[in-house]
Amino acid sequence: MIFDKVLQIYQNYFICVHCLGRMFSLLGSNTTNQERGNSLLLSLTMENHKNFLSNNKDQHKIAIFNLKLLAEKANFSSAQKVLLNEGIEYFTSEAHQICYLCEGIFSDLGKYVETSRIALEGIQFDNLLVGTTPDSLIVNREDIFKSEHKILEAESFKSHFNRVVGKKLVKVLNKEPEFNNPDILIIFFVYADHFDIKVNLRSLFVFGRYNKFIRGIPQTHWFCNNCKGIGCKHCNFSGKQYDTSVEELMKPVFINESKATDSKFHGAGREDIDVRMLGDGRPFVIELKNPKVRTLDLVRIEKKVNRKNRNKIKIQGLRYSSKKEVIKFKTEAKDTKKTYKALVKAETKMTKEMFGEKLNELKFEFENKVINQRTPNRVSHRRADKIRVKSIYSLTGKFIKSNLFEFVIKTQGGTYIKELISGDDGRTSPSFTEIFRIPLICKKLDVLEIAY
Numbered sequence: 001m002i003f004d005k006v007l008q009i010y011q012n013y014f015i016c017v018h019c020l021g022r023m024f025s026l027l028g029s030n031t032t033n034q035e036r037g038n039s040l041l042l043s044l045t046m047e048n049h050k051n052f053l054s055n056n057k058d059q060h061k062i063a064i065f066n067l068k069l070l071a072e073k074a075n076f077s078s079a080q081k082v083l084l085n086e087g088i089e090y091f092t093s094e095a096h097q098i099c100y101l102c103e104g105i106f107s108d109l110g111k112y113v114e115t116s117r118i119a120l121e122g123i124q125f126d127n128l129l130v131g132t133t134p135d136s137l138i139v140n141r142e143d144i145f146k147s148e149h150k151i152l153e154a155e156s157f158k159s160h161f162n163r164v165v166g167k168k169l170v171k172v173l174n175k176e177p178e179f180n181n182p183d184i185l186i187i188f189f190v191y192a193d194h195f196d197i198k199v200n201l202r203s204l205f206v207f208g209r210y211n212k213f214i215r216g217i218p219q220t221h222w223f224c225n226n227c228k229g230i231g232c233k234h235c236n237f238s239g240k241q242y243d244t245s246v247e248e249l250m251k252p253v254f255i256n257e258s259k260a261t262d263s264k265f266h267g268a269g270r271e272d273i274d275v276r277m278l279g280d281g282r283p284f285v286i287e288l289k290n291p292k293v294r295t296l297d298l299v300r301i302e303k304k305v306n307r308k309n310r311n312k313i314k315i316q317g318l319r320y321s322s323k324k325e326v327i328k329f330k331t332e333a334k335d336t337k338k339t340y341k342a343l344v345k346a347e348t349k350m351t352k353e354m355f356g357e358k359l360n361e362l363k364f365e366f367e368n369k370v371i372n373q374r375t376p377n378r379v380s381h382r383r384a385d386k387i388r389v390k391s392i393y394s395l396t397g398k399f400i401k402s403n404l405f406e407f408v409i410k411t412q413g414g415t416y417i418k419e420l421i422s423g424d425d426g427r428t429s430p431s432f433t434e435i436f437r438i439p440l441i442c443k444k445l446d447v448l449e450i451a452y
């Protein structure tokens, strides 16, 4: 019987109407916990008022006991008024009655809303979600309380708090609630006597394609190999192995425009430091962390980055993206087709005619065929040693001079081009060196196209 349970609770504890309703939250719908709690106390008052007025002496006595309990222990005004009207004395404790379960938190939620409102000033967003980490003391005490009273229909502190504060907050701010992918996540760390607030702004993802017109810079920030970023004599105390990178050249503009705290660069693969990225460029996604601005002028960003970095890098085709696309980059990397231009030096000279013959042989051996490529020597310290089978789709060659040639090669993503040419001491087979029977070395390499 619910009524017995409620009376039993108030014999031992004071809990507020929010928490009373909350303990029976799964019962009855289309109402709030506060109304549910109030209704329970009101029904109990009515029932006992009726028994008070009856002629049954026993019932009359129990009714007075219960009405006093409701007036004194539950601090319920309706019961207090009934007793007052009937001329029955009751005593409420002088000390303010603080809810045993929520410490009065649910009776005073305005400060959480106000603190959030201030914390969100100057931040652009459309929707939000409230989260809570209640103090374990509150949670544990409530667990014991529930098992003591065999309560099975309760809503947790956390869930009640999130819903009620969230509701108030979206109303005050005139925003939308969003449960799956909110722009803003407000987390309250709630203790009995104080609280902390943390605001998480969802990362903003922007897709684009970049060109790299200079050799010698990596795609992303590269810590000094010697000090790992701390700063040492090697790196002139910059902590960096390379002065700059594609990422670092574009980053300040994005940070500035989005008022983000940091960014992370995700490239669809990467070219070597000494390799240029030409053609339509390489897809990338820049992740802007904690952006205060979510509506970016992407055209302006593109222009700003390009103006600042003329002849170094260029970005184009900016649009909003998502984490999903970043994951797609990783899974689709091996399905891409990449076209390279390689300037190749031969150890010994050859005639143009001989080169023509070798080129035909090369086309025969490689076009629409596969090669076996063991992890190159130069990367074996950071990649697993294994043999990869890679497709070569097409190739063309040009004789520049007796020991200098140019090749345009279209291959499957992930093919090591320098090793395809040199043979990497037999680790890549077949190789250009193998076919030419002269050691060949790739002097300069450009990526011309990346196709999906």
Ligand SMILES: [Zn+2]
Pocket (backbone or CB within 6 Å): 015, 016, 017, 018, 019, 020, 099, 100, 101, 102, 103, 104, 105, 106
């Ligand atoms: Zn309470």
Ligand SMILES: [Zn+2]
Pocket (backbone or CB within 6 Å): 224, 225, 226, 227, 228, 229, 230, 231, 232, 233, 234, 235, 236, 237, 238, 239, 240
């Ligand atoms: Zn260093």
